[in-house]
Amino acid sequence: MERWENRYANGRKGNIRAAEHSRADRIKTILIILMAVALLGVGIAGGKAIAFRGEAKDLMIARALTECSSAVNQANTLSRSGGSDTAGALGKIRANVKAVDVLSGIHQSLYGSALVPQDSFTNIYDIIDSYSAKLKNGTSTIEELTLLGDALGNLQMSLQSIK
Numbered sequence: 001m002e003r004w005e006n007r008y009a010n011g012r013k014g015n016i017r018a019a020e021h022s023r024a025d026r027i028k029t030i031l032i033i034l035m036a037v038a039l040l041g042v043g044i045a046g047g048k049a050i051a052f053r054g055e056a057k058d059l060m061i062a063r064a065l066t067e068c069s070s071a072v073n074q075a076n077t078l079s080r081s082g083g084s085d086t087a088g089a090l091g092k093i094r095a096n097v098k099a100v101d102v103l104s105g106i107h108q109s110l111y112g113s114a115l116v117p118q119d120s121f122t123n124i125y126d127i128i129d130s131y132s133a134k135l136k137n138g139t140s141t142i143e144e145l146t147l148l149g150d151a152l153g154n155l156q157m158s159l160q161s162i163k
Contacts, residue, residue: 057111061162064103064115068156071096075149086141090132093148097124100155116158124151 074093078086104115131144 053110057107060103060107061115061159064100065156065159067096067099067103068152068159071100072149072152072156075145075152078145078148086135087132090128090135093152094125094128097121097128097152097155100159115162116155120151120155120158124148124155127151 071093074089074096078089100116101118101121104118104121108114127144127148131141131148134141134144
């Protein structure tokens with residue numbers, strides 16, 4: 001008699017009926033399919049997140065380069081004699097450098113490393129402050145003009161080496 005009971009229990013032991021076994025098998029199959037679909041969804045979402053992260057990094061670097069190029073162009077327009085528009089140009093240069101500084105800080109927050117070391121920005125801010133002070137006092141700004149051009153050129157080269 002035991003031989004006939006196992007026949008209808010799909011070869012399983014115990015007092016569980018065949019219908020309950022097939023229901024359990026269906027539930028397992030459904031759960032496996034749902035888990036596979038969920039895993040596929042997570043994989044797709046993760047791939048998109050990785051792609052977005054790379055695009056965001058490239059966009060940050062490109063924007064930093066644009067701001068740095070604007071600062072270099074503004075520095076090239078500064079006159080050695082301290083013309084009337086020099087103070088305005090220094091303000092624009094400071095704004096461009098600040099934008100690169102902010103982008104570098106965001107990059108550090110997201111990726112763990114700054115685009116450019118903070119001391120580069122500190123150096124440029126100090127040069128701009130010195131330039132502005134000498135401009136107000138009416139003293140020669142030739143040295144600051146050279147230092148500013150060199151510092152901005154170094155900043156631009158640092159950003160280009162990242163790309």
